[in-house]
Amino acid sequence: MSDVKHISLPAQEIPVSREVDVVVVGGGASGIGAAVAAASNGARTLLIEQRGFLGGMGTVSLVPAFCPFTDKEKPIIRGIGMELMERMKEACNADYRREYADTLDWVPIDPEALKRVYDDALLESGVEPLFHSFVYDVIKSGDGRSIEGIVVVNKTGRSAVRCSYVIDATGDADIAALAGVPFQKGGEQGELQPGSMCYLLANVDRGRFRRFLEESGDTGQLHRTVERAIAEGALPEGRKSISGLAWVNDYLVGVNFGHVFGIDGTKAEDLTRGAIEGRRLARRQLAFFQNYVPGFEQAHLVASGEQVGIRETRRIQGDYVLTAEDFMEARTFPDDIARNAYYIDIHMAHSKANMHFTHLKPGESHGVPYRVLLPLGIDNLWVPGRAASSDRAVQGSLRVMPNCFAMGQASGTAAALALRDGVGARGVEIGELQRVLLEQGAWLGEPAPSGSSARGI
Structure with missing residues (x-):
């Protein structure tokens, strides 16, 4: 029996403050990639962030460097993420630019420069940012299969935002959890990777x-x-x-x-x-x-850091669960929307445990299939970033900022295509999604997946 006490609040009507095509919740790397991609591809996009600036772990928690964008031979995370990192370099002083001009791995973050770069990228693409705001609840359809809106809480008050599609870029699958999506958290004993104060x-x-x-x-x-x-x-x-x-x-x-x-x-x-x-x-x-x-x-x-850096919380149950075997065998999938080469990096859960690292060979990477972004039970929701559908080992690799940018870009692009075609997340034509991602700078391997007429089911 729980000893938690409860109170009942009276029913209230709240205003509808906005009606948009796509709501992105969370302004870290995956949320920035998603919002810029959705808006650039024609969707009216609102990005909701609880702080007064964008950047997630790279600015909120002062994680000091971008993890690698390459497989140690060539860049594999390209598109929006790489463009924003390069823009940050240009926003830094001349000494910084000279030292890191040709660097793509472990590039130091100047957090104040990066905040401004992210602001500019959102506004240039037409995204509406809403800072200092939390999502309090989701509004689901009668059959429970889709999210018709969200409830936002901020200094202005409580309001509803109606939307056609939602991208959960919270890193913790907060929106998916509110919507009832099944998830796992941590290891078999519930242990979690530690935080770090940077x-x-x-x-x-x-x-x-x-x-x-x-x-x-x-x-x-x-x-x-x-x-x-x-x-x-x-x-x-x-x-x-x-x-x-x-x-x-x-x-x-x-x-x-x-x-x-x-x-x-x-x-x-x-x-x-x-x-x-x-x-x-x-x-x-x-x-x-x-x-x-x-x-x-x-x-x-x-x-x-304003907040201790977080490596691991929820992992959604998606249409596909990416596994350590997929990582080790460097598998490619017909619905790939990104590639990953960052090593499996699991930090010890307590002070006397060991850290675990597993590397691919230089030049190797594995595919990240579209299906890992699709949470079970909801038709108009994507979950990019560290909460994507994977086992715990692969989460220790997927969780870093370059991968989050790539998964975010794929989610935002997919949402814009779904809007255009009047379909749900699983109705997006994979070949078309891959074609648009490639046109907009992403890299999906050589040769790129054919895609054909497959859909995200």
């Missing part, structure tokens, strides 16, 4: 840090420095490598280091604890850098 350090000396690494003559020097700090009590047990130093310039570096355990990103209470613990951990890590790492003696913590 941050920016200023007043660092990159030249001195480089000399420290070069003079040691050993790429493992920084790893051993972390191990020594843990042994001496300067750092807590946990992650022993600093893999996430992203140099925006010679005196400013983004840091992804360490874990906050036991955080479920679908629970406000956990996010609250994660924020507090994450800031405390960042302060402890700052002292470690100042005392143990040459070049960081005068480092100053200028910003930490």
Whole structure:
């Protein structure tokens, strides 16, 4: 028996504030890709974001770099995602542009430049953004097979938005869950990958840090420095490598280091604890850098993430579940809408566990079929991003920003085609979807899937 108390609220009429073709919920990489694609292909598109800016983990949580856009031989994530990353480079200073002009993997993020780039991309494509807003509920059709609208809550009040199609780009499948879509969460015991509190350090000396690494003559020097700090009590047990130093310039570096355990990103209470613990951990890590790492003696913590970075929550049950076997065998599907080569990257659920990595060979990638975006039971909803339909291992690969851009672009393009043809998500003609994606810069492998007349069923 639950001891949760309940109250009943009186029935209320709420105004319809907007009527649009496509609602995109969530302004991270998948939501930006989806909204820009839908609007660029002719759909009246509204993007709803709970913060006052776009970018998701890359700006809200200060994840310091874009994960790879290549398979270590060629770019495989192209289209909207790559274009936006290149626009961010152009928005940075001359030194940054010179250093990273030809870089496509692990490109450092300048969060303020990126926010402005995303703003401009949405407005240029005709998307209507609505910030500082949450989706409170969904309005389903009488048969329960489609979403006819959503209920939005913000400082203005409560209102309904009527729409023909919805793209759930929340990263946590929030809209799908509200609509009753089945999902899985975490591992067999409910364990979740940890969160990370990322941050920016200023007043660092990159030249001195480089000399420290070069003079040691050993790429493992920084790893051993972390191990020594843990042994001496300067750092807590946990992650022993600093893999996430992203140099925006010679005196400013983004840091992804360490874990906050036991955080479920679908629970406000956990996010609250994660924020507090994450800031405390960042302060402890700052002292470690100042005392143990040459070049960081005068480092100053200028910003930490508004929210602890989240790697894993819900995974929807879709028309197809992408598996580790699909990943390892680099499979191609007739309904591919993207390719992925990022390694399986599962972080430990507690401080004494191990991290797991599984890589494809350089030049290899696997297909991401359209069906993983289609949640069971709902006909006009797509779920791109880290909540797409996959097993837990593949989620550890699909979850990164370049893949989210690609799945988002496919979802938004599909929504615009569905609108044009008056069909549901499963009625989109796959060959036409693939043709439009290719025309708009995406890469689906060589040769591209034929598509023929298959549909998304």
